[in-house]
Amino acid sequence: MPDTTPKPKRELPRREQPRREQIHEVASRLFSERGYHATSMRELAGELGMQGGSLYAHISGKEDLLVQIVNRASQQFDEALLSLRDVNLPADEKLREAMHRHILVVADNMDSATVFFHEWKHLSPEAYTRVTGWRDSIDHFYRDLVTEGMRTGLFRPDLDVKMAALLILSTVNWTYTWFHPQGTLTPRDVADGFADMLLSGLRAR
Amino acid sequence: MPDTTPKPKRELPRREQPRREQIHEVASRLFSERGYHATSMRELAGELGMQGGSLYAHISGKEDLLVQIVNRASQQFDEALLSLRDVNLPADEKLREAMHRHILVVADNMDSATVFFHEWKHLSPEAYTRVTGWRDSIDHFYRDLVTEGMRTGLFRPDLDVKMAALLILSTVNWTYTWFHPQGTLTPRDVADGFADMLLSGLRAR
DNA sequence: CCTACCGATCGGTAGG
DNA sequence: CCTACCGATCGGTAGG
Numbered sequence: 001m002p003d004t005t006p007k008p009k010r011e012l013p014r015r016e017q018p019r020r021e022q023i024h025e026v027a028s029r030l031f032s033e034r035g036y037h038a039t040s041m042r043e044l045a046g047e048l049g050m051q052g053g054s055l056y057a058h059i060s061g062k063e064d065l066l067v068q069i070v071n072r073a074s075q076q077f078d079e080a081l082l083s084l085r086d087v088n089l090p091a092d093e094k095l096r097e098a099m100h101r102h103i104l105v106v107a108d109n110m111d112s113a114t115v116f117f118h119e120w121k122h123l124s125p126e127a128y129t130r131v132t133g134w135r136d137s138i139d140h141f142y143r144d145l146v147t148e149g150m151r152t153g154l155f156r157p158d159l160d161v162k163m164a165a166l167l168i169l170s171t172v173n174w175t176y177t178w179f180h181p182q183g184t185l186t187p188r189d190v191a192d193g194f195a196d197m198l199l200s201g202l203r204a205r
Numbered sequence: 206m207p208d209t210t211p212k213p214k215r216e217l218p219r220r221e222q223p224r225r226e227q228i229h230e231v232a233s234r235l236f237s238e239r240g241y242h243a244t245s246m247r248e249l250a251g252e253l254g255m256q257g258g259s260l261y262a263h264i265s266g267k268e269d270l271l272v273q274i275v276n277r278a279s280q281q282f283d284e285a286l287l288s289l290r291d292v293n294l295p296a297d298e299k300l301r302e303a304m305h306r307h308i309l310v311v312a313d314n315m316d317s318a319t320v321f322f323h324e325w326k327h328l329s330p331e332a333y334t335r336v337t338g339w340r341d342s343i344d345h346f347y348r349d350l351v352t353e354g355m356r357t358g359l360f361r362p363d364l365d366v367k368m369a370a371l372l373i374l375s376t377v378n379w380t381y382t383w384f385h386p387q388g389t390l391t392p393r394d395v396a397d398g399f400a401d402m403l404l405s406g407l408r409a410r
Numbered sequence: 411c412c413t414a415c416c417g418a419t420c421g422g423t424a425g426g
Numbered sequence: 427c428c429t430a431c432c433g434a435t436c437g438g439t440a441g442g
Contacts, residue, residue: 035327037242041437053439054411062437092408117382118323122240146407155407163398164407170379171372177322178371193368201406202351202360202369203297246421258423259427267421 019058022048024072025111027065032114036066036122066119067127073116074134076105081141091149092199095168098145100191102172106179107187113176142168168198224263227253229277230316232270237319241271241327271324272332278321279339281310286346296354297404300373303350305396307377311384312392318381347373373403 017025026047030039041062042052059065080101084094106113120131142165149155155164171194179190231252235244246267247257264270285306289299311318325336347370354360360369376399384395 033326035240035242035324037240038327040435042435051412052437053413053415056438057411095407119240121238122243149407153409156405156409159402159407160398163395164402166379166383167376167399167402170376173382174371174375174379177378190368193365194372197364197369197372197406198402199406199408200361201402201404201408202300202354202364203404203406204358204361245419247419256428257421258429258431261422262427 023055023058023065024068028069028109028111028115031066031069031119032111036115036119063124066115067123069112069115070120070123070127070131073105073109073112074131076109077102077138078134080105081138085141085144091145091152091154092195095145095149095199096191096195098142099168099172099195100188103175103179103187103191106172106175107181110176110179110181117173117176139165139169171198228260228263228270229273233274233314233316233320236271236274236324237316241320241324268329271320272328274317274320275325275328275332275336278310278314278317279336281314282307282343283339285310286343290346290349296350296357296359297400300350300354300404301396301400303347304373304377304400305393308380308384308392308396311377311380312386315381315384315386322378322381344370344374376403 023044027039027044030044030047040052041055045052045055048055081098084098084101087094087097089097116131120128123131143161146155146159146161146164146168150157150159150161172191175190179185179187228249232244232249235249235252245257246260250257250260253260286303289303289306292299292302294302321336325333328336348366351360351364351366351369351373355362355364355366377396380395384390384392
């Protein structure tokens with residue numbers, strides 16, 4: 001298919017993002033702060049310095065925007081975690097690394113992550129199914145990791161795999177509610193701290 | 206003509222239940238399924254078998270409904286946990302009990318809990334402040350619990366109190382996303398399983 | 411990207 | 427609790 005996108009009359013300065021990228025970013029912020037349905041296209045346009053109707057020169061509709069945000073978030077989780085599958089690491093170190101990557105994605109995309117966790121249920125059936133597939137694959141990743149740890153003798157042999165995976169997922173996902181990217185704690189700090197406690201337990205020896 | 210009215214998905218509102226109670230219940234369900242802003246007062250009225258305008262004979266406005274739901278949820282968390290403060294139990298057993306109560310509140314009010322976690326940021330300043338106060342007091346409760354465990358030698362002496370409290374809170378709060386009250390796992394199962402793993406760790410001895 | 415506009419629907423009210 | 431209605435605002439479109 002030929003590219004029918006109209007060429008801009010002049011090159012934008014390099015530090016300026018493409019308009020679509022700006023829209024994505026501002027939409028993520030507004031959707032996360034006010035919620036998807038509570039954000040009007042006119043508010044979004046206003047923050048971008050344009051009129052409401054002008055948005056539709058760049059996007060096809062409001063739902064399209066939500067789908068984009070959620071899709072890109074899923075994709076980032078996917079890339080971060082699934083590439084770890086084949087890495088040759090002991091299960092405990094792999095867990096630490098997975099949690100770090102997982103938290104990094106959340107921390108680097110606090111807005112999209114919030115939208116992702118809050119609005120994915122309200123997507124159209126098609127997009128909904130894709131997100132459900134993502135959730136399953138991430139869940140599967142952590143279950144496999146736990147299973148491997150048990151098989152290699154690094155993890156307790158009596159673990160409930162499903163519950164252990166849920167325990168891990170809870171801690172990394174919930175970061176979207178409290179983490180402050182500008183704070184003193186880095187994603188590395190959080191991942192290391194959480195992984196240590198999860199691996200060794202709170203109880204004194 | 207047969208009655209084609211769709212039956213309510215959960216429990217049939219009991220006839221002797223006050224109207225306000227029914228409204229609260231249905232509103233919780235709709236707000237949790239579709240989101241607060243995406244739910245119209247006419248949909249809510251429809252599910253209750255009345256016309257849109259008739260709702261206002263019972264409530265003062267839509268926001269009032271949200272405030273009620275969030276307030277009652279906060280209250281239930283408060284009652285469940287803060288009464289544990291003065292109970293004389295070793296820290297590990299108290300942790301298990303606190304997690305059980307916490308998860309029980311979520312499990313018994315999946316809809317309100319979802320609304321609570323998703324919409325509290327969108328409340329009016331007054332209600333927002335109250336919820337923030339609740340969050341702080343629950344956070345405080347878990348931090349005190351961890352501190353006590355360290356002081357009495359039951360917990361590792363090198364714990365980061367703040368991080369440990371966040372770890373615990375993550376696991377109990379996140380249950381609102383995956384727990385199924387009709388499933389085979391009971392809140393007791395989840396609390397015991399999670400508490401065991403948190404206390405003893407995933408690592409083999 | 412703007413102006414001007416569409417039908418639909420929103421939360422809420424008046425009067426019964 | 428209903429009927430009838432309000433002004434406001436919604437997402438989106440046409441034509442430039």
